[in-house]
Amino acid sequence: MERDRIPQKLKAILAGRLSSETLALALTSDLTPEGLFGCEWLIVTDVCLRVFNLEGGVGAQERLAIQFDALAEVELIALVGCSALELKTNAGVLNAIYFSDAKSAEFHQALYVIEKVRRGEGLTAEDIASPIRRCPKCSRPIPEHYSHCLYCHKRHGTLWRMLKFSKKHLSLLFGIFGLIMLSTVAGLISPQIVKVLIDSVFRADPVGSSVYPLRHWHLPLIGLLFLVYAIQQIFAGLQERVGGVVGFRTVYDLRAAIYSRLQELSMSFFDKHHTGAIMARVNQDTAEVQRLLVDFVPMTLEAICTLIGVGILLFVMSWQLTLFVTIPIVGTMLFLRWVLPMVKSYYRRYFHNRSRLSAFVNDSLSGIRVVKAFGQESREMARFDLRSSSYRDSGIELVRRWSLFHPVMFFMIMCGMITVWLVGGRLVFRNLMSIGAVVAYSQYMMMFYRPVFMLARMSESITSALSAADRVFDIIDTDPDVKEASNSVPLTALHGEIELKHVTFGYDRHKPVLRDISLKIAPQERIGLVGRSGVGKTTFINLVSRLYDVNEGSIEIDGIDVRKIRPSDFRQQIGIVLQNPFLFNGTIYDNIAYAKPEASRESIVRAAMAANAHDFIMSKPDAYDTEVGEGGGHLSQGEKQRISIARGILRSPAILILDEATSSVDLQTETQIFEALNQLMENRTTIAIAHRLSTLRHCHRLVVIEDGRIAEIGTHEALMEKRGKFYQLATAQTDLSKIMDV
Amino acid sequence: MKTLGPEDIRFTRKEPNRLSAILSDGAVLEDVQIASLFPLRNPESILSVYQGTGSDRAEVGLVVEFESFSQEQQQMLRDYLAFSHFLPEIVEVMRIMHSAGVDEWNVVTDRGSKVFYLSDARNNIVVSDDGILLITDTDKCRYRITDYRRMRGRSQLLVERALP
Numbered sequence: 089m090e091r092d093r094i095p096q097k098l099k100a101i102l103a104g105r106l107s108s109e110t111l112a113l114a115l116t117s118d119l120t121p122e123g124l125f126g127c128e129w130l131i132v133t134d135v136c137l138r139v140f141n142l143e144g145g146v147g148a149q150e151r152l153a154i155q156f157d158a159l160a161e162v163e164l165i166a167l168v169g170c171s172a173l174e175l176k177t178n179a180g181v182l183n184a185i186y187f188s189d190a191k192s193a194e195f196h197q198a199l200y201v202i203e204k205v206r207r208g209e210g211l212t213a214e215d216i217a218s219p220i221r222r223c224p225k226c227s228r229p230i231p232e233h234y235s236h237c238l239y240c241h242k243r244h245g246t247l248w249r250m251l252k253f254s255k256k257h258l259s260l261l262f263g264i265f266g267l268i269m270l271s272t273v274a275g276l277i278s279p280q281i282v283k284v285l286i287d288s289v290f291r292a293d294p295v296g297s298s299v300y301p302l303r304h305w306h307l308p309l310i311g312l313l314f315l316v317y318a319i320q321q322i323f324a325g326l327q328e329r330v331g332g333v334v335g336f337r338t339v340y341d342l343r344a345a346i347y348s349r350l351q352e353l354s355m356s357f358f359d360k361h362h363t364g365a366i367m368a369r370v371n372q373d374t375a376e377v378q379r380l381l382v383d384f385v386p387m388t389l390e391a392i393c394t395l396i397g398v399g400i401l402l403f404v405m406s407w408q409l410t411l412f413v414t415i416p417i418v419g420t421m422l423f424l425r426w427v428l429p430m431v432k433s434y435y436r437r438y439f440h441n442r443s444r445l446s447a448f449v450n451d452s453l454s455g456i457r458v459v460k461a462f463g464q465e466s467r468e469m470a471r472f473d474l475r476s477s478s479y480r481d482s483g484i485e486l487v488r489r490w491s492l493f494h495p496v497m498f499f500m501i502m503c504g505m506i507t508v509w510l511v512g513g514r515l516v517f518r519n520l521m522s523i524g525a526v527v528a529y530s531q532y533m534m535m536f537y538r539p540v541f542m543l544a545r546m547s548e549s550i551t552s553a554l555s556a557a558d559r560v561f562d563i564i565d566t567d568p569d570v571k572e573a574s575n576s577v578p579l580t581a582l583h584g585e586i587e588l589k590h591v592t593f594g595y596d597r598h599k600p601v602l603r604d605i606s607l608k609i610a611p612q613e614r615i616g617l618v619g620r621s622g623v624g625k626t627t628f629i630n631l632v633s634r635l636y637d638v639n640e641g642s643i644e645i646d647g648i649d650v651r652k653i654r655p656s657d658f659r660q661q662i663g664i665v666l667q668n669p670f671l672f673n674g675t676i677y678d679n680i681a682y683a684k685p686e687a688s689r690e691s692i693v694r695a696a697m698a699a700n701a702h703d704f705i706m707s708k709p710d711a712y713d714t715e716v717g718e719g720g721g722h723l724s725q726g727e728k729q730r731i732s733i734a735r736g737i738l739r740s741p742a743i744l745i746l747d748e749a750t751s752s753v754d755l756q757t758e759t760q761i762f763e764a765l766n767q768l769m770e771n772r773t774t775i776a777i778a779h780r781l782s783t784l785r786h787c788h789r790l791v792v793i794e795d796g797r798i799a800e801i802g803t804h805e806a807l808m809e810k811r812g813k814f815y816q817l818a819t820a821q822t823d824l825s826k827i828m829d830v
Numbered sequence: 831m832k833t834l835g836p837e838d839i840r841f842t843r844k845e846p847n848r849l850s851a852i853l854s855d856g857a858v859l860e861d862v863q864i865a866s867l868f869p870l871r872n873p874e875s876i877l878s879v880y881q882g883t884g885s886d887r888a889e890v891g892l893v894v895e896f897e898s899f900s901q902e903q904q905q906m907l908r909d910y911l912a913f914s915h916f917l918p919e920i921v922e923v924m925r926i927m928h929s930a931g932v933d934e935w936n937v938v939t940d941r942g943s944k945v946f947y948l949s950d951a952r953n954n955i956v957v958s959d960d961g962i963l964l965i966t967d968t969d970k971c972r973y974r975i976t977d978y979r980r981m982r983g984r985s986q987l988l989v990e991r992a993l994p
């Protein structure tokens with residue numbers, strides 16, 4: 089995997105050792121045997137496994153060499169944050185090499201390669217290709233769930249990509265740019281009018297000092313000034329309005345794109361990402377992008393236009409004065425560059441403490457029943473006080489710092505203004521500049537500082553918003569693992585025959601949960617899956633319902649590989665009833681009809697009756713119009729379960745999956761649910777998981793899974809007679825229920 | 831709950847990072863493993879002694895008074911815990927470079943110097959009430975800072991700037 093990165097001093101040693109051996113694998117670890125960060129090399133040939141240590145600058149030292157003849161077993165031992173490659177030899181057991189989780193994928197593949205080499209099998213290119221993608225530019229690894237190198241990824245690419253979402257509003261975008269230019273130009277005119285007023289209109293005749301020869305221009309110029317201010321504000325207002333419309337529309341498209349992609353993504357994506365993190369991307373990150381497009385981008389454009397326009401004017405008006413004022417301007421910018429990151433860290437601490445306090449209050453009040461039940465009110469108060477005082481202290485610290493920096497910052501700005509009056513005044517005395525020009529210059533200076541300050545403050549907000557956009561695009565760029573094949577077969581009716589052929593699968597490809605599973609289920613057969621927690625029962629049904637694709641082998645439905653069936657057709661034929669049924673916010677009717685939105689009210693009521701749900705629904709004041717609340721919070725577990733079953737009945741699927749459908753309810757409710765389930769299972773291929781083995785009595789066959797493999801298959805009676813694994817599980821449960829009987 | 835004191839169990843080290851144990855009745859347990867019940871806050875307070883992995887894991891007992899064991903035994907257990915529970919403690923932050931949504935952290939840990947990359951700080955930096963920071967990098971490796979508020983000036987400032 090890393091043979092092209094073997095260092096020279098190791099190559100020199102290997103050249104001698106490998107004259108009679110063939111190099112199969114070269115891989116580095118990132119830890120030393122002492123558990124420190126470091127590097128060791130695992131070198132595997134066709135006959136031997138070696139470990140080399142390159143630390144200490146004395147050249148490569150062979151720390152371990154084991155011939156395959158002496159090797160009984162090779163295994164990866166998972167620890168916490170690290171793993172070890174363990175070798176069982178004739179002499180004993182030892183840890184060959186030690187590595188952190190960063191190297192886990194590579195060493196799992198290495199184990200696979202070692203086993204193949206020990207068996208004398210040839211290696212394919214895929215076997216020795218590194219599972220780690222590397223950036224072609226900087227060679228840093230690209231993390232598993234990303235499509236690009238995080239380090240080399242160019243930020244302006246993100247901005248352009250975002251702007252592409254605005255492509256259909258191109259004319260409006262040009263309009264916004266035009267309005268920004270016009271507003272800026274209008275803003276630059278007013279100091280010139282002031283200059284004319286001071287230098288010409290308010291200038292008395294030097295001979296007769298009470299006479300103002302250009303007095304008649306006073307009102308027109310004031311009128312012009314008013315007009316210019318008005319036009320500037322009108323353009324600014326229009327720009328804000330149009331900019332807002334474009335910004336909101338663009339983010340609407342972006343939000344639709346991300347939500348649409350989320351609907352297409354496979355379960356593996358949702359397994360790898362917290363739901364909260366995904367929700368943050370849809371809600372908060374798009375809101376940040378919205379702020380970027382609606383506020384920051386236009387403000388930045390306006391600031392840049394102003395800076396360029398004002399800068400040119402300052403230079404044209406007086407290049408001498410401009411050279412002098414550059415000093416305080418540069419000083420101000422350097423001060424801002426130094427102080428703003430510091431102030432931001434105080435802001436971060438403040439916001440961090442605020443969110444911690446908010447999270448605590450939310451958590452504590454949500455669990456108020458527990459607080460009171462355990463009489464922990466004063467303890468909660470103490471915990472609240474701890475966080476609240478941190479929040480208070482960080483706020484005080486922020487205000488203290490800001491009250492120090494703020495005046496200093498404005499003082500530096502004022503230094504610039506003082507420079508204008510000092511140097512400008514001297515230029516007036518030397519007739520190199522008029523008074524009006526100095527006044528206009530000072531106005532331009534204020535116009536110059538405003539965007540400088542704004543850009544300095546906004547830089548981190550813009551960076552943060554672009555990071556948010558990156559996270560949004562990460563989702564849009566993610567390809568679903570479970571995809572529709574280009575030559576997918578439509579399937580309108582299913583008989584319900586399921587066949588698993590040598591299926592191997594792991595959520596992490598290198599750690600299989602199910603291994604070499606082969607099983608054929610006849611149409612309308614009822615199969616019960618049995619085994620301890622974590623053996624792979626839920627994984628089994630996840631594969632059958634194609635929430636994941638197998639790593640090896642295949643699953644066929646009615647003789648067709650499930651990967652070749654059109655996913656939408658397949659989904660129509662599968663019904664799932666879960667242990668913890670999820671109900672959407674809405675009415676009972678909405679939730680049942682979710683399975684088949686086009687179904688008539690009558691058929692929905694019939695489905696509810698068949699699910700033994702009709703009676704409890706009618707006991708509610710609003711009957712089928714009853715709001716279930718968020719996640720069905722207004723209903724009991726049994727009620728939610730029966731609505732879930734009604735959903736399944738309405739859908740009328742050919743294949744039914746029951747995942748612990750009765751484990752969360754009491755015995756009385758269970759009876760009602762059982763009756764409903766029996767109704768649902770009529771003439772359907774059913775795969776059921778239940779920990780209470782008695783609930784699987786109705787199954788035609790039971791499949792016992794252990795260590796990811798099928799340990800036993802048979803009827804309930806046959807397995808009990810066999811006195812194998814199923815018998816042990818069944819008797820253990822019977823003994824437990826006897827103990828629990830009071 | 832079966833508690834184990836020095837009179838009940840004696841640990842031996844056959845090879846680096848492999849422990850065996852001899853019980854008071856003379857039974858020899860090959861390849862025992864040790865796990866701390868409170869690995870983040872009090873790693874040596876209570877230790878679980880067990881054999882096997884996954885569904886075959888069987889706990890032999892709990893060491894509840896670590897200090898009652900001899901210094902040699904304590905060091906053996908400490909060494910094993912350091913080996914089996916890899917969670918580097920960041921003692922100094924040299925530099926954090928922000929770039930394109932990923933931060934490059936250049937740190938000194940109790941296991942040596944390290945450069946790692948962190949993205950999505952919101953989800954990958956967890957701060958507890960008592961100031962413990964757990965950081966997960968882009969390779970899913972974790973690092974810990976026991977109390978960032980007690981770090982040396984510049985390190986603390988850098989960490990605070992990086993907090994979500």
